[in-house]
Amino acid sequence: MREPSSVVVEEPTSEHLLLSCLSLHIKVRPRSEVWQPKVNLRPHPKQFPRKRSSFGRGFEELRTRAEGLDKQGQSGTARRFFVNYFQLQMKKTIEFRLYLVTFDPEIDHIPKRKALVRMREADIGPYLFEGTQLFTTRIIPMENLRFEASFPDKTEEVWTVNIDFIRQCDHREPIVTQLYNVLVKKAQEKLSLALLGRYYFDAEQKVDFAQHRLQLWPGFVTSIRQMERGVYLNVDLTFKVCRTETVYALMTAIRERSQGNFKPVIEAAVIGTVVMTAYNKRTYKITGIKWDLRPTHSFTVSRGGIETQITVMEYFAKKGIQLHPAQPMLVSSPTKRDIRRGDIGDKILPPEICYQTGLNEEMRANFRLMKDLSGHLHMQPQQRIQQTVQFVRRMIESNDVTSELLAWGMRMQGVPCEVQGRQLDQEALCFKSGNVSFETADWTMAFRTNQMLLAKPLRRWAILYPSRDAEGIDNLLRTMDRVGRPLGFPVCNPMQARVNPPNESGCTKEIDRLVAENRGQLDMIMVILPSPNLSVYAAVKKACSLNYGIPSQCFLSKNVASKGLMSISTKLVIQMNAKLGGQPWGLANPLKGLMVIGFDVHHGGGRSYGAMTATTSQNLASYFSTVLTLSPGLEMAGEIGLSLRKCLQAYRVRNEGELPTRIMFYRDGVGEGQLRYVVETELVALQSSIADYYANVGEPKFSMVIVTKRINTRIFLALGKDNRVSNPSPGSIVDDVITCPEKYDFYLVPQSARQGTVSPVGFNIIHDTSGLDADKMQRFAFKLCHGYFNWSGTVAVPAPCQYARKLAFLTGTALLNEARDPLLNNLHYL
CATH class of the missing domain: 3.30.420.10 (Ribonuclease H-like superfamily/Ribonuclease H)
Incomplete structure (x- = not known):
């Protein structure tokens, strides 16, 4: 929901109809007609009935906690934690009143509904209105519960606005929590943050990576919820990767370096990605490309009841943006949310104003790029909590934000919540020699002195490899046997076969031959893959798992000659034993x-x-x-x-x-x-x-x-008295304050983080x-x-x-x- 404005909205302009980023709603005519995109103003109400918003329904939270259940544990060592939750002080005398708003005659266009209600804003006082239900903290005077209104440019059309009181809401209800979440979103808009997708991002704090043609936008994930002992604001950091190269530049580059048919290559690089229109910061998922549609095509818009024609180029020229006339157009299909509100047409976007977001596989494989990004994406705990606190205090120090929240009886605390938790003892593991305990949740070194709990023999097996890896296979097998014997898993010599070429058909043919020659009596088939190609990997897995029911093990060529082959081989033989039905280790289970x-x-x-x-x-x-x-x-x-x-x-x-x-x-x-x-x-x-x-x-x-x-809760171990923090150790538990009163839930930090801030896991x-x-x-x-x-x-x-x-x-x-x-x-x- 957007904040009501005091400006009276006129009849829909071309900006409204283009959804603020030239999203043309295309209605395709028969080929025999002259093709012209036309803006689809409204679907027929019977064809697509408007659904009421869930805001203001007064739904109840699903309760899974039994009455009187004590969900706090006792074992372990007491620990002091900070969490990324900020308590909200609520004015006890505040009243929340819910009204239902109807119009006669009926209006499907929500912006018009809001504009008509806005005409009585001074009399109604602070309110939130999403098109059907209206929230306010005041009693609306009787003379404002029913009034007539019209737009200045069409005074002959008069609507009767009816505002009916539904009920008074308790501040602990989920519906009121939902209202507060809307207020926090409005607060971020007042801070000039840009809404990209679901979250708000700070364009002024973006980081440029010119060498990679990328920008990293920092953003914030916020939510307000009733917790065990009050209402809390949860704030976590998020990031959006945006390219500085337009989609049109990408398409042009692909076309120049491609030989033959370039369209499939471009479609593979563009379709399915999310783009941002930089001049107004909106994001769209690309679902297709209109190769025969150009910016010179015109579309019909209606303003004040008068239809006019305008081309895409003319529209952007008015905004000071000159488009190349030869580019095809991108297609973004309506989302489920669009369809629910009656927006059922495709959106057409010029590639020249679109920038892709996120990382593709090629970028993820770029070591230098990922290293440059990791310094920002993987923040240490102290830096992360400081950034969170700075954001909350930025809202508190804004007079506009503070006054808006106070009008609804809410004040934010500027310090993160401190909670008491526990550190559970580390678990013992069962090896063949007996139970072994560890000081940390890492037992890599244990395999130097302990045999696996149950080792299945690997007697008759085969290994397939590309010709280029032939020299390294013997060393690989010797290393596997060297690390496997102390674990109780000796690796005997396999049948060896070269795969040429090492593609789908080459691998499956060789697997078929080996299985036929051995009458299916193979314990395992190991395949050395030249690259992490999904199609070849899938072909191997299908042949072994679906056709023959034989365990398979894939191994990348780059690891055959790796300097860390000993460590890799240790993990490899443990995995192979598990695939054969062995038990690398067990857990002491008292139940x-x-x-x-x-x-x-x-x-x-x-x-x-x-x-x-x-x-x-x-x-x-x-x-x-x-x-x-x-x-x-x-x-x-x-x-x-x-x-x-x-x-x-x-x-x-x-x-x-x-x-x-x-x-x-x-x-x-x-x-x-x-x-x-x-x-x-x-x-x-x-x-x-x-x-x-x-x-x-x-x-x-x-x-x-x-x-x-996937949760936004973060738990920080408090160090000393100066509020320094670090990552909590595996086994850290928080089961109070930030848990939900209606749930039987707790948070567990199950593992350590190699870099950045560890994430807990929620259990309900x-x-x-x-x-x-x-x-x-x-x-x-x-x-x-x-x-x-x-x-x-x-x-x-x-x-x-x-x-x-x-x-x-x-x-x-x-x-x-x-x-x-x-x-x-x-x-x-x-």
Whole structure:
């Protein structure tokens, strides 16, 4: 919502119709007609009915915390933390009144609605109006609840504006929190910050990287929410990478260096990217290119009821921007938000005013570029919290911002919130020689003196490699055997085969030949890939996993002759053992009969793939994995219940007919807006499937936990009395003050950060019949972060979730199907 202005809005101008960045709404005529883009003013109301905004509905937060539940733990060492939350002082006597605004005759155009209400702004007082509902802190006088209004240039058209009181709102309601979030956005506009996408950025503080033709814009992510002990503002830093080269310059460069058909190359470089129109700081996702459309084409605009023709070039000439007449035009399809508000036409953008944002794969592979950016993107904790505090104080010191907030009964504190938390003890790991404890959450050095818990023999296997890597293969195999024997995993000599050429067909043909000659009796196939080419990688994985059910291991050529081959080979043999069904290490698990499940979904390519991974051993080191294929429109509930039954059956087979007496289900990848769907659909489906499978025996104790990694909460360890901070150690817990009163939740710092500021992970226990208290649930979540075999340290989420994410991604990008049955009990996707 934008701040009401005192300026009376006239009939829509061409700027309105072009959405402030020349977004032309194209209506394509039949080819027999003379083609002219035409502005689509409004869809027919019956064809596309206008939806009411959710602002002001008074919805209730989903409560997942049982009444009287104590969600604070006790174990570990007490620690003092700062967090990037700032308390808001709320005026206790402030009243929030919600009104419904209607118009007679009805108006679909929201700017017109706002303009008509704005005519009584002086009488209504401070208010927020989004087109339907109106918020104010005053009682609107009776004479202003119904009035007539018209626009100065069309006085013959008169509307009756009706303002009806709905109810008074308590300041603790979510609807009021939503109102405060709107106010904070308005405050950032008053600070002259630019809205790019969802967040506001400071153009004055941008950093230029001329050598890379990039700019880095610093920005701020803000949100206000009712927490355990009050209302708090959360502030985190974000960054936007913007190119200084226009899309037109990029297209021209590609055309000059391309031979033959340049259009597919340009489309690959442009379509799917997000661009910013620099002169007004709006962002759009490019969905196509109109090769036959030029800036010389005209479009029709209507102002004051009079239609006129204007070309794209003429429009920008009035703004002092001269366009090249020969360039094609970019297309941006309407977003879901556009469609909801009736904006259903494509937006047409001249490439000459567009600048791409973000980094492509080529840029990410540029070591120098990433090193230059990392100094700004990966801020140390002290610098990060200082930047956050400076932003909040900048708002406080602005008279415009302060007066606006005070009008709504709100005042910001300029210091970050201090909270009490705990540091959990480090977990012990189970190796073949026994349990081993570590002072830090890193056990890389442990493999020098400890054998893996369970090593599967690698007897009959094959290695495929390009001819150029032939000289290094013997050294690679010797190194693998050298590091593998102390781990209990000797690497015997494999069958060797050269792949020429090392492309998709070359690799698959050689795999087919080896499998045929060995009648499928191969423990593993290892392939040396010349480059990280997804198509070749996918071809290898499909051939091994889908066609033959044989574990495969891919290895990049650049690592064959790497100086760090010893370290790389150690990780390699650990991974290969896990793929064969071995157990590199285990976890001490005091809960008998427990099965832990991780679940995640990968979206892409018009289809979604869900992956479910479940432990089948007491030491949480053996897994069964299955995949759900979710076509558009397919209900997930039935599929997730079927996958759970497969996991239960796998557990029963491995444990001599016994079913788990406890199930802990960790669901990853759930946004705040999806939580209700998960509770009302997925949780119900899981409970139903459990009840059905345990029909003749007692049902197990069941817990479901939402794991959220992408959050804006930051936790800083307080040092001494001078408010210096550093990164907290793995195992740091915060379960009060900044948690939500309606949730059974906590924050955990599961791992250390190599650079920059560490990010905590949010856990929300939405269902729990385990009988375990909050302290045990927190400690067990941290324990599970020690069980991912691709990393000799803790990971950001519980290992079952990390495995599920890995499998879902592999399936969605390469396999596109579930692997053969022999691989489902192995971690073949590592």
